[in-house]
Amino acid sequence: MNWKALAERLLPGKYPSPEDYEAKYPPRDLPEKAEVTRLAPSPTGFIHLGNLFAAIANERIAHRSGGILYLRIEDTDLKRKVEGAVEAVIKALHYFDIEFDEGAEIGGDETYAPWYQRQRAEIYRAFAKRLIEEGRAYPCFCTEEELAALREEQTAKKEIPGYYGKYARCRDLSEAEIYARLDAGKPFVIRLRSLGNPENKIKFRDAVKGEITVTENDQDVVILKSDGIPTYHFAHAIDDHFMRTTLVIRGEEWLASLPIHIELFDALGFARPRYGHNCSLMKQDGETRRKLSKRKDPELSLEFYRKEGYFPRAVKVYMLTLLNSNFEEWYLKNPEAPLTEFPFKVEKMGKSGALFDLDKLNDISKNELAKLSQEEMAAFLKGWAEEFGSEAQKAYFADEEKLLRALALCMGVGGKKRRKDFTTASQAMNFIAYFFERLPRTDEYRVAPGEKRAILTEFLETYCFADDAQIWFGKVKAIAGAHGFAADMKDYKENPQTYKGSVADVAEVLRIATTGKANTPDLWTIMQILGEQEVRARIGEAVNE
Numbered sequence: 001m002n003w004k005a006l007a008e009r010l011l012p013g014k015y016p017s018p019e020d021y022e023a024k025y026p027p028r029d030l031p032e033k034a035e036v037t038r039l040a041p042s043p044t045g046f047i048h049l050g051n052l053f054a055a056i057a058n059e060r061i062a063h064r065s066g067g068i069l070y071l072r073i074e075d076t077d078l079k080r081k082v083e084g085a086v087e088a089v090i091k092a093l094h095y096f097d098i099e100f101d102e103g104a105e106i107g108g109d110e111t112y113a114p115w116y117q118r119q120r121a122e123i124y125r126a127f128a129k130r131l132i133e134e135g136r137a138y139p140c141f142c143t144e145e146e147l148a149a150l151r152e153e154q155t156a157k158k159e160i161p162g163y164y165g166k167y168a169r170c171r172d173l174s175e176a177e178i179y180a181r182l183d184a185g186k187p188f189v190i191r192l193r194s195l196g197n198p199e200n201k202i203k204f205r206d207a208v209k210g211e212i213t214v215t216e217n218d219q220d221v222v223i224l225k226s227d228g229i230p231t232y233h234f235a236h237a238i239d240d241h242f243m244r245t246t247l248v249i250r251g252e253e254w255l256a257s258l259p260i261h262i263e264l265f266d267a268l269g270f271a272r273p274r275y276g277h278n279c280s281l282m283k284q285d286g287e288t289r290r291k292l293s294k295r296k297d298p299e300l301s302l303e304f305y306r307k308e309g310y311f312p313r314a315v316k317v318y319m320l321t322l323l324n325s326n327f328e329e330w331y332l333k334n335p336e337a338p339l340t341e342f343p344f345k346v347e348k349m350g351k352s353g354a355l356f357d358l359d360k361l362n363d364i365s366k367n368e369l370a371k372l373s374q375e376e377m378a379a380f381l382k383g384w385a386e387e388f389g390s391e392a393q394k395a396y397f398a399d400e401e402k403l404l405r406a407l408a409l410c411m412g413v414g415g416k417k418r419r420k421d422f423t424t425a426s427q428a429m430n431f432i433a434y435f436f437e438r439l440p441r442t443d444e445y446r447v448a449p450g451e452k453r454a455i456l457t458e459f460l461e462t463y464c465f466a467d468d469a470q471i472w473f474g475k476v477k478a479i480a481g482a483h484g485f486a487a488d489m490k491d492y493k494e495n496p497q498t499y500k501g502s503v504a505d506v507a508e509v510l511r512i513a514t515t516g517k518a519n520t521p522d523l524w525t526i527m528q529i530l531g532e533q534e535v536r537a538r539i540g541e542a543v544n545e
């Protein structure tokens with residue numbers, strides 16, 4: 001077989017040589033131990049927690065070593081471009097402080113551009129042609145129907161599906177057969193001629209999992225599709241080489257493709273980057289643990305965290321807790337430190353499934369938000385509200401002083417212990433809503449309607465906005481006493497049967513009338529923040545409700 005002539009027929013024209021490409025994409029000028037890592041998503045428009053998990057690891061490794069994190073878009077499989085998908089990836093990761101040094105829609109050092117695989121057609125063809133010339137790749141004319149029939153046959157015989165060994169029908173076509181098909185204008189793909197044998201096991205050092213054993217590849221995988229577009233496997237090998245990637249951290253679902261990647265790198269004559277396969281994120285579902293699912297678990301999508309208004313640092317802290325076994329201990333010792341100071345290590349990454357628990361994240365979120373000042377909290381909420389808030393919620397920011405006072409109270413700023421009532425921005429905005437809106441009551445009065453009316457009316461008669469907390473409370477106590485409620489908690493506890501209830505029950509009536517809720521921070525302060533007019537208006541409405 002004259003492979004050179006066949007290569008020219010299949011991919012006519014002159015292409016740069018491997019040496020040309022080596023010169024065009026030279027090794028990066030970086031310090032010795034600097035790692036070049038990447039994120040290489042398909043632009044499907046869906047970016048998930050697993051992507052963030054890998055992104056944090058790649059970002060930390062690159063930047064702690066003085067290296068580069070770049071964004072490459074693997075759009076070879078895409079029939080249709082998903083509008084805005086790349087921007088969505090960048091935005092979703094930016095929320096968690098993941099910034100790329102270069103890449104699609106980012107720019108940066110143009111030496112390794114372009115970062116969209118569809119714009120790199122020439123280089124893939126050049127190397128495909130090279131492989132054909134060397135007899136390591138060949139044209140395959142099998143149609144979709146033939147391949148489907150092959151799969152059926154293999155399934156019926158309980159054989160491994162795919163295009164390999166005796167099933168690789170076009171592998172040993174004669175020169176005459178090939179040219180006859182080409183002359184007849186039959187479409188073709190280019191396949192790798194695998195030299196592997198599945199009986200052979202390869203020992204492989206995975207940067208995360210340590211020493212693993214994989215089976216040699218024997219599949220004649222497609223490297224160029226009939227439209228000349230490469231497959232992901234082929235394109236990623238060429239790109240990781242020429243973009244000078246040193247370490248690939250990716251999800252363990254790619255472990256199954258590793259033998260193909262190993263063979264491709266060898267066939268292309270490239271040194272491989274190191275690979276580390278990150279464990280999958282699991283969810284406890286009753287008795288079993290399963291992978292997070294796109295259909296069942298909204299928390300898989302990164303969009304979920306932005307929409308709910310999760311505090312980015314909280315999500316990051318949780319991800320780091322799952323990613324590095326010594327993070328939790330470090331964080332206990334350094335609760336205020338920038339997370340970038342944590343000595344992230346590939347060797348400390350978990351080898352098997354990490355359990356992702358939303359309740360745990362919520363606990364971390366409460367702790368993280370309780371570290372903020374009211375000003376920081378306001379800024380965080382504002383950012384969320386501008387994008388996701390209702391018109392009414394956006395208006396909370398009009399009176400900044402009021403907002404800060406409300407937040408300080410709800411967060412327990414200046415108190416003995418900070419309150420931990422806030423979990424996310426959306427929840428916090430609902431929590432503080434009563435300061436800004438008259439909302440329908442969510443809790444029921446526990447006293448009879450007549451009693452409620454009397455308590456509220458008497459309160460309005462004696463209410464004076466200038467009263468300090470003590471005088472104010474004295475008046476509430478007086479109302480309690482006048483209505484058969486114990487003014488003093490101690491008296492009530494000693495002789496509960498003598499009273500209808502205690503001053504706490506009276507305060508609850510006032511609280512529900514003012515805020516709609518039976519549980520709030522200090523009511524006197526709430527009234528101070530609301531202002532006299534508003535307090536009188538709300539209680540006045542509640543009298544007749």
Ligand code: GLU
Nearest residue numbers: 040041042074236250254
């Ligand atoms: N394009 C693949 C993806 O969508 C990337 C796999 C890899 O990192 O090698 O996840």
